[in-house]
Amino acid sequence: xxxxxxxxxxxxxxxxxxxxxxxxxxxxxxxxxxxxxxxxxxxxxxxxxxxxxxxxxxxxxxxxxxxxxxxxxxxxxxxxxxxxxxxxxxxxxxxxxxxxxxxxxxxxxxxxxxxxxxxxxxxxxxxxxxxxxxxxxxxxxxxxxxxxxxxxxxxxx
Amino acid sequence: xxxxxxxxxxxxxxxxxxxxxxxxxxxxxxxxxxxxxxxxxxxxxxxxxxxxxxxxxxxxxxxxxxxxxxxxxxxxxxxxxxxxxxxxxxxxxxxxxxxxxxxxxxxxxxxxxxxxxxxxxxxxxxxxxxxxxxxxxxxxxxxxxxxxxxxxxxxxx
Numbered sequence: 433x434x435x436x437x438x439x440x441x442x443x444x445x446x447x448x449x450x451x452x453x454x455x456x457x458x459x460x461x462x463x464x465x466x467x468x469x470x471x472x473x474x475x476x477x478x479x480x481x482x483x484x485x486x487x488x489x490x491x492x493x494x495x496x497x498x499x500x501x502x503x504x505x506x507x508x509x510x511x512x513x514x515x516x517x518x519x520x521x522x523x524x525x526x527x528x529x530x531x532x533x534x535x536x537x538x539x540x541x542x543x544x545x546x547x548x549x550x551x552x553x554x555x556x557x558x559x560x561x562x563x564x565x566x567x568x569x570x571x572x573x574x575x576x577x578x579x580x581x582x583x584x585x586x587x588x589x
Numbered sequence: 590x591x592x593x594x595x596x597x598x599x600x601x602x603x604x605x606x607x608x609x610x611x612x613x614x615x616x617x618x619x620x621x622x623x624x625x626x627x628x629x630x631x632x633x634x635x636x637x638x639x640x641x642x643x644x645x646x647x648x649x650x651x652x653x654x655x656x657x658x659x660x661x662x663x664x665x666x667x668x669x670x671x672x673x674x675x676x677x678x679x680x681x682x683x684x685x686x687x688x689x690x691x692x693x694x695x696x697x698x699x700x701x702x703x704x705x706x707x708x709x710x711x712x713x714x715x716x717x718x719x720x721x722x723x724x725x726x727x728x729x730x731x732x733x734x735x736x737x738x739x740x741x742x743x744x745x746x
Contacts, residue, residue: 469625
């Protein structure tokens with residue numbers, strides 16, 4: 433890929449707020465499947481950047497930028513899947529607290545999106561694997577923190 | 590969202606080829622989960638543009654552009670999930686022909702990515718719901734054609 437990704441941040445940064453979440457899903461299971469999909473892709477692409485940061489995968493500046501970009505895009509759309517009314521309807525690990533302690537959950541969402549934006553910025557700058565370590569760690573802490581607080585150990589219906 | 594999305598096409602157009610697919614998944618089920626996720630998001634976001642084109646949803650130029658952009662991004666990454674060795678490993682509707690008649694499958698992938706790029710371009714131009722009809726129809730035909738040829742009716746393991 434020869435082109436930089438300058439407008440991707442602008443392109444996706446407002447999706448989560450621009451599209452009213454509640455109106456996007458006809459059934460609760462649609463929202464659940466949607467958020468699972470976004471989380472799966474987010475984890476896959478973030479994981480590839482994290483592997484470079486930790487030395488488990490060879491550093492590749494272009495691949496780091498592309499994967500960070502996709503991961504960031506997913507962080508901006510995933511939260512729309514936690515739509516009102518989608519607490520149940522298909523197997524989910526989402527705790528009900530997401531829909532009662534929405535301010536705290538929203539804080540994680542905002543922090544993650546900011547951390548993902550930083551990671552993409554650093555990845556695009558192409559400063560090597562070491563430069564990725566801090567931003568990757570910041571994202572990882574937010575993943576863990578939110579999962580600890582808002583995700584159950586096991587799926588429930 | 591106040592910014593146009595000029596670089597998104599450039600940002601994602603080469604992902605499918607830039608990242609060697611076979612190296613991206615540790616287990617066949619990872620590839621299957623990945624492609625299901627990309628297909629789910631592709632369908633969700635393309636569906637929102639299609640709903641505007643058909644009059645089932647009110648036309649919104651910004652939302653059309655954002656949704657077309659995400660759908661297009663998904664069309665560029667989904668095919669990496671049909672990695673060699675991922676014919677089985679988790680419930681899938683993918684026909685084995687995908688891995689034997691790869692030229693024909695690849696043709697669908699290329700055509701879909703071209704049609705999605707056109708749809709995003711038209712959506713970003715903001716010409717109203719009628720302008721979306723042709724490009725939405727083209728994408729829809731490719732979805733159906735590929736599903737008819739390469740997707741089974743039922744999941745198998």
